[in-house]
Amino acid sequence: MNDIEALLEKYYAGETSLEEERRVREYFAQHPEQQATPDARLAAAVQAARDTQPDRVLPQRRSHRFKYLVACGTALAAGIALVITLKQPGVTPAPQAALPQTTAVSSALSRTILVRPDVSGEIQDEEQALEQARKALAYVSSKLNKGVTGINQFGKLEQSISKIQNKNKS
Amino acid sequence: MKLLRITLSLLLLAILLPFAGQAQESPVQKWLHAFEDRNDITTVSISGAMFKMLSRINSSDPDYQDIVKFAAKLQDFKIVILEGDAAKAKEKSEFSRLLAAAPLGNFEELMSIREKGDQITFRALQQNNYVRELIMTVSGSGDQVIIFIKGNFKLSELTQISDNMNITGMDKIKKMKK
Numbered sequence: 001m002n003d004i005e006a007l008l009e010k011y012y013a014g015e016t017s018l019e020e021e022r023r024v025r026e027y028f029a030q031h032p033e034q035q036a037t038p039d040a041r042l043a044a045a046v047q048a049a050r051d052t053q054p055d056r057v058l059p060q061r062r063s064h065r066f067k068y069l070v071a072c073g074t075a076l077a078a079g080i081a082l083v084i085t086l087k088q089p090g091v092t093p094a095p096q097a098a099l100p101q102t103t104a105v106s107s108a109l110s111r112t113i114l115v116r117p118d119v120s121g122e123i124q125d126e127e128q129a130l131e132q133a134r135k136a137l138a139y140v141s142s143k144l145n146k147g148v149t150g151i152n153q154f155g156k157l158e159q160s161i162s163k164i165q166n167k168n169k170s
Numbered sequence: 171m172k173l174l175r176i177t178l179s180l181l182l183l184a185i186l187l188p189f190a191g192q193a194q195e196s197p198v199q200k201w202l203h204a205f206e207d208r209n210d211i212t213t214v215s216i217s218g219a220m221f222k223m224l225s226r227i228n229s230s231d232p233d234y235q236d237i238v239k240f241a242a243k244l245q246d247f248k249i250v251i252l253e254g255d256a257a258k259a260k261e262k263s264e265f266s267r268l269l270a271a272a273p274l275g276n277f278e279e280l281m282s283i284r285e286k287g288d289q290i291t292f293r294a295l296q297q298n299n300y301v302r303e304l305i306m307t308v309s310g311s312g313d314q315v316i317i318f319i320k321g322n323f324k325l326s327e328l329t330q331i332s333d334n335m336n337i338t339g340m341d342k343i344k345k346m347k348k
Contacts, residue, residue: 124220137237
């Protein structure tokens, strides 16, 4: 009994912990004869007030934010997944390497252009890519130069090209 | 709410941004896919990503440096070859049909050379005197060839390549490997 009085004193002073407040409520619940007292009514009213309102606001906001976080996270994950699948070689189909038919007959021209008769598809190897680019570019360039020799200076051709472009623009 | 809107729009941006980086294929690049996966047609392609990698190669060989420097300006490189053979008349006509469908409306013909029964034609899509796309076609009695180069370079840079590049250039690369 003394115990509950000390507890109540503390309660009114606003110094009780949650655990102690629970004990106050328990005490009134176990002693129905005390329930009519102001102390009990106050404790019950405080509890009722607490049960019905304020705390809810906070968790609700939190859950909203949580929902957005989940939505954002999912969207981001989906975006990343999309990018990864798009970048995968399977989506931009690289033709399969080595067409056996072409290895047998390799004519003069393809030998001038290709580093190897069996090269095919998208080149993944760095050295081979450089060799291939170099060989084919040399071929393109030699033919370009062959056409240009008649004009002597390549600058003239470029000049005439830009003249044509300017004419087209105006 | 304001913060939320900002967050959401930032997020949308973050999702869409990677797509902006992926360059759209030009009409010619799309058209060249038609030649892939066909019997008797050899297609070789070197991607822009590969050229980026190649441009980071260091070498003291001046010839090598030239090609590496040029490679840095390229975004795509494709070779299509149908080897000439009288027996392949059907493939040849199919090839010609595909070739005729090339979307070259904006291209200008640079030059055309007739050589041993082959007709060689250069067409380019240019922007401010820089070649953005160059397509070379070889057609005639022998092999049918299409070489497509996409990038941002001057035509004179391309012609300079062959000046210091010949068969020995290939040998130099082979030496480097060892």
